Amino acid sequence: MTTLNQTTGPTATRILGVGSHQPERIVTNDELSLHMDTTDQWIRERVGIAERRFSAPDEKLVDMAVIAGSKALADSGLSPSDVDTVILANCTMPHPIPNGAAQVADRIGVKAAGAFDLNAACAGFCYSLGTASDLVRAGSAKRVLVIGAEKLTDWVDPTDRSNAIIFADGAGAAVVGPSDTPGIGPVVWGSAGDLVDTIGMNPNPAGGNKVLYQEGQSVFRWATTKIAPIALRALEAAGITPAEVDVLIPHQANLRIVESIAKKLRANGAREDMVVADDIVYSGNTSSASIPMAMDHMRAAGRIKPGDVALLVGFGAGLSYAGQVVICP
């Protein structure tokens, strides 16, 4: 009988570096209120956003991913030749074909990379991080560049006041590689396909790309009741208690959802001084980019130190969700 080889890799992985990129243009609530029936106060109260960034028409999702990915590589002290795999989490490429990851790898200088896009919507980064860690541990990849990048403004009706105030553009990235000690806990992931219709795409009355819709109350109910238990399962899978979490970085969907998750974790033993990501206030909801972008911004602001224990949890269309514990680089 023929016997096949199978690979194994290092037993432990960690995040070696992070980076992010935002478009230059800042869009304030006051600017949005010029085009639609809304106000700064209304937006802050409902979703907690003060401003967000919109890409220029010629700044593509792939362009943002290249910048964020290059910064993460530089932060890790590695060169492109040290990476052999690129995962691009996204749900807003202009077309299904070609994928974005191969272009990103080529432009960063990762030669002949294993490269694929991963669509788990706003849970995409956590799905990709878990996949990257397991690829390294299985010996399939040496080091993986994981990027979440989105150009949501291509897929939102700019006159739809329930969505145009929330979604924005940007990219965040992390490099995953071998480690002496475990730095990425097991991913806890799953989906709720029975709720598929609560977030989707509708034809745009003005023509062009379809546009995003969500059933706000249903999604809010799901996010505020089902996600904290997923986060607790991720802690359990990593073998740590809520009190050991230094930083909570949920997907930046809506500040009220973020605060609800934090409150539930504190009711389960998380510390009052646990730092909670609120990057949405100045970045909006950037789907798969939001978690690595928040981590990068919080580190730059001194709110996260190397070695901090961070709990990540992503959730969104599908519906899909994923979370894990990581040690901050």
Next chain:
Amino acid sequence: MADKPSDAEILEGLSEIVEEVAGVSPDDVTADKSFVDDLDIDSLSMVEIAVQAEDRFGVKIPDDELANLKTVGDAVTYVSSHA
């Protein structure tokens, strides 16, 4: 199971929930008040109130039913008839 709560008990419970979720004084939460127009409660806070009411009273308040609960009195009647 505990005995079915009286309307007064439901109103008291709801007013505590509304205070916790939206910071509204319990004295203002009376049957004739509209959640949106009188108490200034938005659609997402309504979801939080519904979720807490479900836990407290052991009822299910689906989102499509929630849309019909315009006043505090509507909510008391709904909980009372489903508890």
